[in-house]
Amino acid sequence: MKMLGNISIKMKLIISFTIIALLVVLSSITSIFDLSKSSKGFQSYKGSVQNSLHFIQIEEKILLLNNNLKSYLNNPKEEEIKRFGNNYKGVENLIKEANKYSNKNQKKQLALITKKLNSYKTNFESLVSLMEKTDEIYTNNLAINGKNIEELLSSIMLTSEIDEKYEVSVQSGYAIRFMLLARLYTMKFLDSSSNDDVKEINKEFGYLLEQVSDLDDLIENEVRKDKLNQVRNLIPIYKNGVDDIVKNINERDKLILQNNSLENDIEKVIDDSKKQSEKAQNLIGEEVSSLNEGIKTKTIIVGLIVLILVVSFSITIAKGITNGLNSLNNGILNLLNSNDTSTRVEVKNKDEISKIAQNFNNYLESIDKGLKDDAKVIEDVKRVVSLVKDGKVNQEVKVKSNNKNLNELRVLFNEMLDVLSSKISDDINKIEKALETYSKLDFRHRIDNANAKVEVGLNQLANIINEMLVENKTNGLTIEDSAKKVVENVRVVSTASTEAASSIEETASALDEITATITSNTQNILRMASFANELSTSAKEGKEYAGKTASSMDEINDEVNSINEAISVIDQIAFQTNILSLNAAVEAATAGEAGKGFAVVAQEVRNLANRSAQAANQIKRLVESATNKANIGKDVSTQMISGYDILTDNVSKTLELILEVERVFKEQKDGIEQINSAINNLDVQIQKNASIATQTEEVASVSEKIASIILENANAKEFIGKENSEKRKNLIDTKFDGLEKRAMEKRIKEQDDWESF
Incomplete structure (x- = not known):
């Protein structure tokens, strides 16, 4: 049986009928007359069987033509056109061969089959022309335009x-x-x-x-x-x-329907021919049976042997053909139902049907190899997308495919990751960590190894905010201490003014010593003028620090604007990425079944673009919050400048009053006879000094409150150099300690002189 499987169907038929013919010749020796008639009957039967075989082969070839048509529609290549032509020539040859063994009616049926096959071929050629026109329109128009x-x-x-x-x-x-x-x-x-x-x-x-x-x-x-x-x-x-x-596709569908109708008509004609052949075979069998009634036992035995051989060969050949067709049909149905290209049609023999099955297996193997290559690329893309979701942007899709469109998309995807890595960061988690730290008012954090523009910008912003906070806290501490000292000194001045007023009343009787008293008061007034000048200088310095703070706020706003521009670039990249993913979806649809997996990747790219846009919006909100806080600091600085202006104005007024008192004392010294009037004027001036001291104390209290606000805002935040602000403040305090010490010595001396007086 294995040896028969390696023989073609045609050879099987030749061998079987050769054996039968030999047996018939042997039997004809014993019965010339009857067996001659029987021989003619067998010859007719043989022609009928041969004709049936030709119709079966024609039917097989037509099935192949239909498969060629379907294959061309799925894969319009020149190879399928050549296969169609070869199979068509095979059908023509079979029809010519069948005409030799056909009767008049069967020849008419073969002519009808030939006519319909010509129409089938014409439709196929028209279909090929339409497909080529469609491809030309797509290539020269749609793709380019x-x-x-x-x-x-x-x-x-x-x-x-x-x-x-x-x-x-x-x-x-x-x-x-x-x-x-x-x-x-x-x-x-x-x-x-x-x-x-x-x-x-x-x-x-x-x-x-x-x-x-x-x-x-x-x-x-x-x-x-x-x-x-x-x-x-x-x-x-x-x-x-x-x-x-659209017009070509509609015409193509019409041609396909026409060919399906032609195929059904041809199959119907073939079925009718097969039935006629069967009928003719039955008639010949009856004639042969009647002729063999008179044949002797030997002829009957030979006839039985011939019959057994015929049945055996018919069953064996038919079974071989049926098994091969069923195996091929099962393979095709499995591919259509499951799209599993890894399955193969079992090939046991080496006949014509087995060769068709082997070619079908080779076709499936080429498809399966291409899908596996594409699957490797998609898996690598999924790996990269998974890492990007975790914030690791500096990645690359390394696996390549034989699919040109898939490779182009891989290159574009890698370029997009490179742009994100250079513009934003190679690790988004670092930016998220920095922004989370800044949102908690802790500006000590810095992004390590900052190379991307957003990373560098965030570090620069943190440095500027840090410097501003250090300056604010230092200025706040200085202003706070200065305000306390001013309050203490003003209280001393107020107390001294009260004591001076009381002493003036007690010394009304000591007019002869008033000159010495006036001289002493003149010196004290000069000292007060010196102290007021120093206070005016401190106020101007405070105003300059406040101006620097406002300038720092403006610089922060400039940096924030730069960050906003970078965010705009990120939004643009996200938008273009979204457009690119949509274009990728179009290319995936163009690729058909092979592009379905990549359509998922295109959707993931679109999701990634949306996440980038959301991250940009989050950065924008944080930057706007920082801008609002910087504006608040700028407003506070403006209020401080206004307070310093008021303080400077009050100090100037105090100096004017002191100079006026000095002038009065000089006049009293020049005219002792006006000493009583001068004493009264001096008492009035002392009262004014007390009032001015009270006003100065109020200004100092306001300055102290402003300093407390500045310190409260600075202490609420964490920044580098926060502890060093005390050291910077101590350097400034050292300058004022000398002034305070000299002022205290003057007050002690004045008090001693007054007590002595």
């Missing part, structure tokens, strides 16, 4: 965004979206031939034309206007190409 339209609209969008024409940029993005959706539905129509997809295509083109019309009203720039006119001119060309493709 679609890309040109997208590039022109993208150029309008990007240049408008650079020129801050944001409405034009957004509307251009919508136009790109409508164009991409039109292309996507076009690719879906090529696979489905659905009228719903045609409606969607026309709807998206309608939206696109409306969007272009709206852009025409918005665009004022001549260059962009010219590009929009180019888009307007290309859209009808592209739309006409789509309409031609």
Whole structure:
């Protein structure tokens, strides 16, 4: 049996009928007359069987033609056209061979089959022509003009965004979206031939034309206007190409239906011919049976042997053909139902059907290899996307595929990751950690190994805020101590003024010693003027520090603006990434079944773009919060400057009053006879001094409150150099301690002199 499996069907039939013919010749020796008639009957039977075999082979070839047609529709290559031509020639040869053994009626049926096969071939050639025209339209029109339209609209969008024409940029993005959706539905129509997809295509083109019309009203720039006119001119060309493709596809579907109808008609004719052949075989069998009634026992035995051989060969050959066709049919059904390209049709023999099964296995193997290569690329992309989700942006898709579109998308995806890594960070977690620390008012954190623009910008912002907080706390401590000292000194002055008033009343009787008293008071007034000058200098310094604080706030605002610009770049990248993912979805749809896996990757890319946009918005909110706090600090600095202006004005008034008192004392010294009037004037001036001291104490209290606010704000935040603010403040205090010490010595001396007086 194994040896029979390696023999072709034709050879099996030849061998079987040769054996039968030999037996018939042997039996004819014993019965010439009867066996001669029986021999003629057997010859007729043989022709009928041969004719049936030819019809079976014709039916097989027609099945192959149908498979060639389906294969060409799925994979329109020149090889399938050649296979169709070869199988068609095979059918023609079989029909010519069958005509030799056919009767008149069967020849008419063969002529009808030939006519329908010619129509089948004509339809196939028309279908090939339509497919080639469709491919030519797609290559020379849709692919080129679609890309040109997208590039022109993208150029309008990007240049408008650079020129801050944001409405034009957004509307251009919508136009790109409508164009991409039109292309996507076009690719879906090529696979489905659905009228719903045609409606969607026309709807998206309608939206696109409306969007272009709206852009025409918005665009004022001549260059962009010219590009929009180019888009307007290309859209009808592209739309006409789509309409031609729709027309070709509809004609293709009609031809397919016609061929299906022709195939059914041919099968019906073949079935009728087979039934006629069976009927003829039955008639011949009856004649042979009647002729063999008179044959002797030996002839009967030979006849039985011949019959057994015929049945055995028929069953064996039919079983071999049926098993081969069933195995091939099961393999095709398994592929259609499960899309599992790893399965293979079992090949046991080396006949014609086994060769067809082997070719089918080779075809499945090539498909399976391509899908596995694409799956490796998709798995590598999933790996990279998983790492990017964890914040690790500095990644690369390394696995390559034989699919050109998949490789191009891999390169674009890697370039996008490189841009994100250089612009933002190679590890988003570092930025999230820094922003989280700053949101808790802790500005001591720094991003290590900062290379990306956003990382460097955040570190610079933290340094500026840190320097400002150190300066604020130092100034607050200095102002607080200075205000306390001013309050103490003013109280001393107030007390001294009260005591001086009391002493003046007690010394009204000592007019002869008033000159010495006036001289002493003049010296004290000069000292007070010196102290007031020093206080005025301190107030001016405080005003300068407040001005520096306001200037630092302005610098912070400038840096914040730079960060906002970087955030705008991130938003633009996210938007372009979203457009790129949509384009990738179109390419995935173009790839058909092989691109379904990559469509998932395109969706993940789109999600990543949305996460980037959300992160940019979060940074923007934090930056706006920092800006608000900087503005509050600037307002506080402005209030401090105003307070220092008031303090300086009051000190100036105090100096004027002191000079006035000095002038009065000099007049009293020049005219002793006016001593009583001078004493009264001096008492009035002392009362004014007490009032001014009270006012000065109030100003100092306000300064002390302002210093407390500054210190409270500074202490609420964590920053580098916070502890060193005390040391800087001590350096400033050292300068004032000398002044306070000298002032205290003067007061002690004045008090001693007064007591002595």
